[in-house]
Amino acid sequence: EPLARTVLVLATPGMPRSITRPKKSPHRVKQKVAKPKSQKIAKPNAFDHSVLDYDASQTQFANFKKLGLLADVNTIGAARSTITGFKPRNLGQPCADPTPDGYEHPLEGEVCEKRYVHRMVPEGEQKVLRALLAKHGDFGLTAMARDMKVNTLQHTEAHLRRRIAKMQAEDAAEAAAEALATEEAARRNESAAAAAGGAQLT
Structure with a gap:
């Protein structure tokens, strides 16, 4: 019986690959894809x-x-x-x-009330301003503007004056609100204690 022989074919690494493109099948038919029609968006009307x-x-x-x-x-x-x-x-x-006189137009009733947006001084800016105040005091605005180590953004003297005044006003308003809340809490505690004492006497 003839012996089965196994032949190993090794690909030579130096041989280039074939660059011929495969031939297209003559039976392939191109299909046309219908593009979606653009929809017209109606313009918004302010009186809707x-x-x-x-x-x-x-x-x-x-x-x-x-x-x-x-x-x-x-x-x-x-x-x-x-x-x-x-x-x-x-x-x-x-x-x-x-x-x-006294007639109110319908448009006046549709206009919303004006809202005021109060922007607080950011926490990072507060740290810089408080550091400048601790170093130069309340009246050292010129020195604050020239201090390149703390005032890294090189804010001007007028800008620092406005921001410090706004921060101090916010601090005062916050302190007043805290004092008012403390007074209200004390009044509630006194009224609760008085009510408890009256209940014990009865």
């Missing part, structure tokens, strides 16, 4: 959530008259002779009749 109705089919001044607006914003500065190329359409005439 308002009690007022703005009719886009009418003219601007007709809407102004219906809404009760007295002046056209495009006529601002029309009386100045220095403006060139400006032609106001309404010539400064009122769009609607003047309203009686």
Whole structure:
């Protein structure tokens, strides 16, 4: 019986790989992918959530008259002779009749109340300001501005004056609030003790 022989074929590391591209099959058909159509986004209308109705089919001044607006914003500065190329359409005439005294326009009821945002002095800036105050005192603003070791951001004398005044005002307000809270707590304790004493006597 012939002996089965195993032949090992070793790839030579110096031989380059074949760079010929495989031939494309002639039976492959390209499929066209339909691109999604872009959707038009409607422009937001400021009167969508308002009690007022703005009719886009009418003219601007007709809407102004219906809404009760007295002046056209495009006529601002029309009386100045220095403006060139400006032609106001309404010539400064009122769009609607003047309203009686005490009349409140619907837009006034829709305007939110003004909110004041109080920004506190950050904790990191407070550390720098307190270090400058401890080193130079309350009246050494010029020395604070020239102190490059502590005042690393090189704040000016005017800036340091404003920030120190704001920090001291915040400290005073915080101390007053703490004192008021302490007084209220003491009053509650006194009233509770008086009520407990009255209950024991009865």
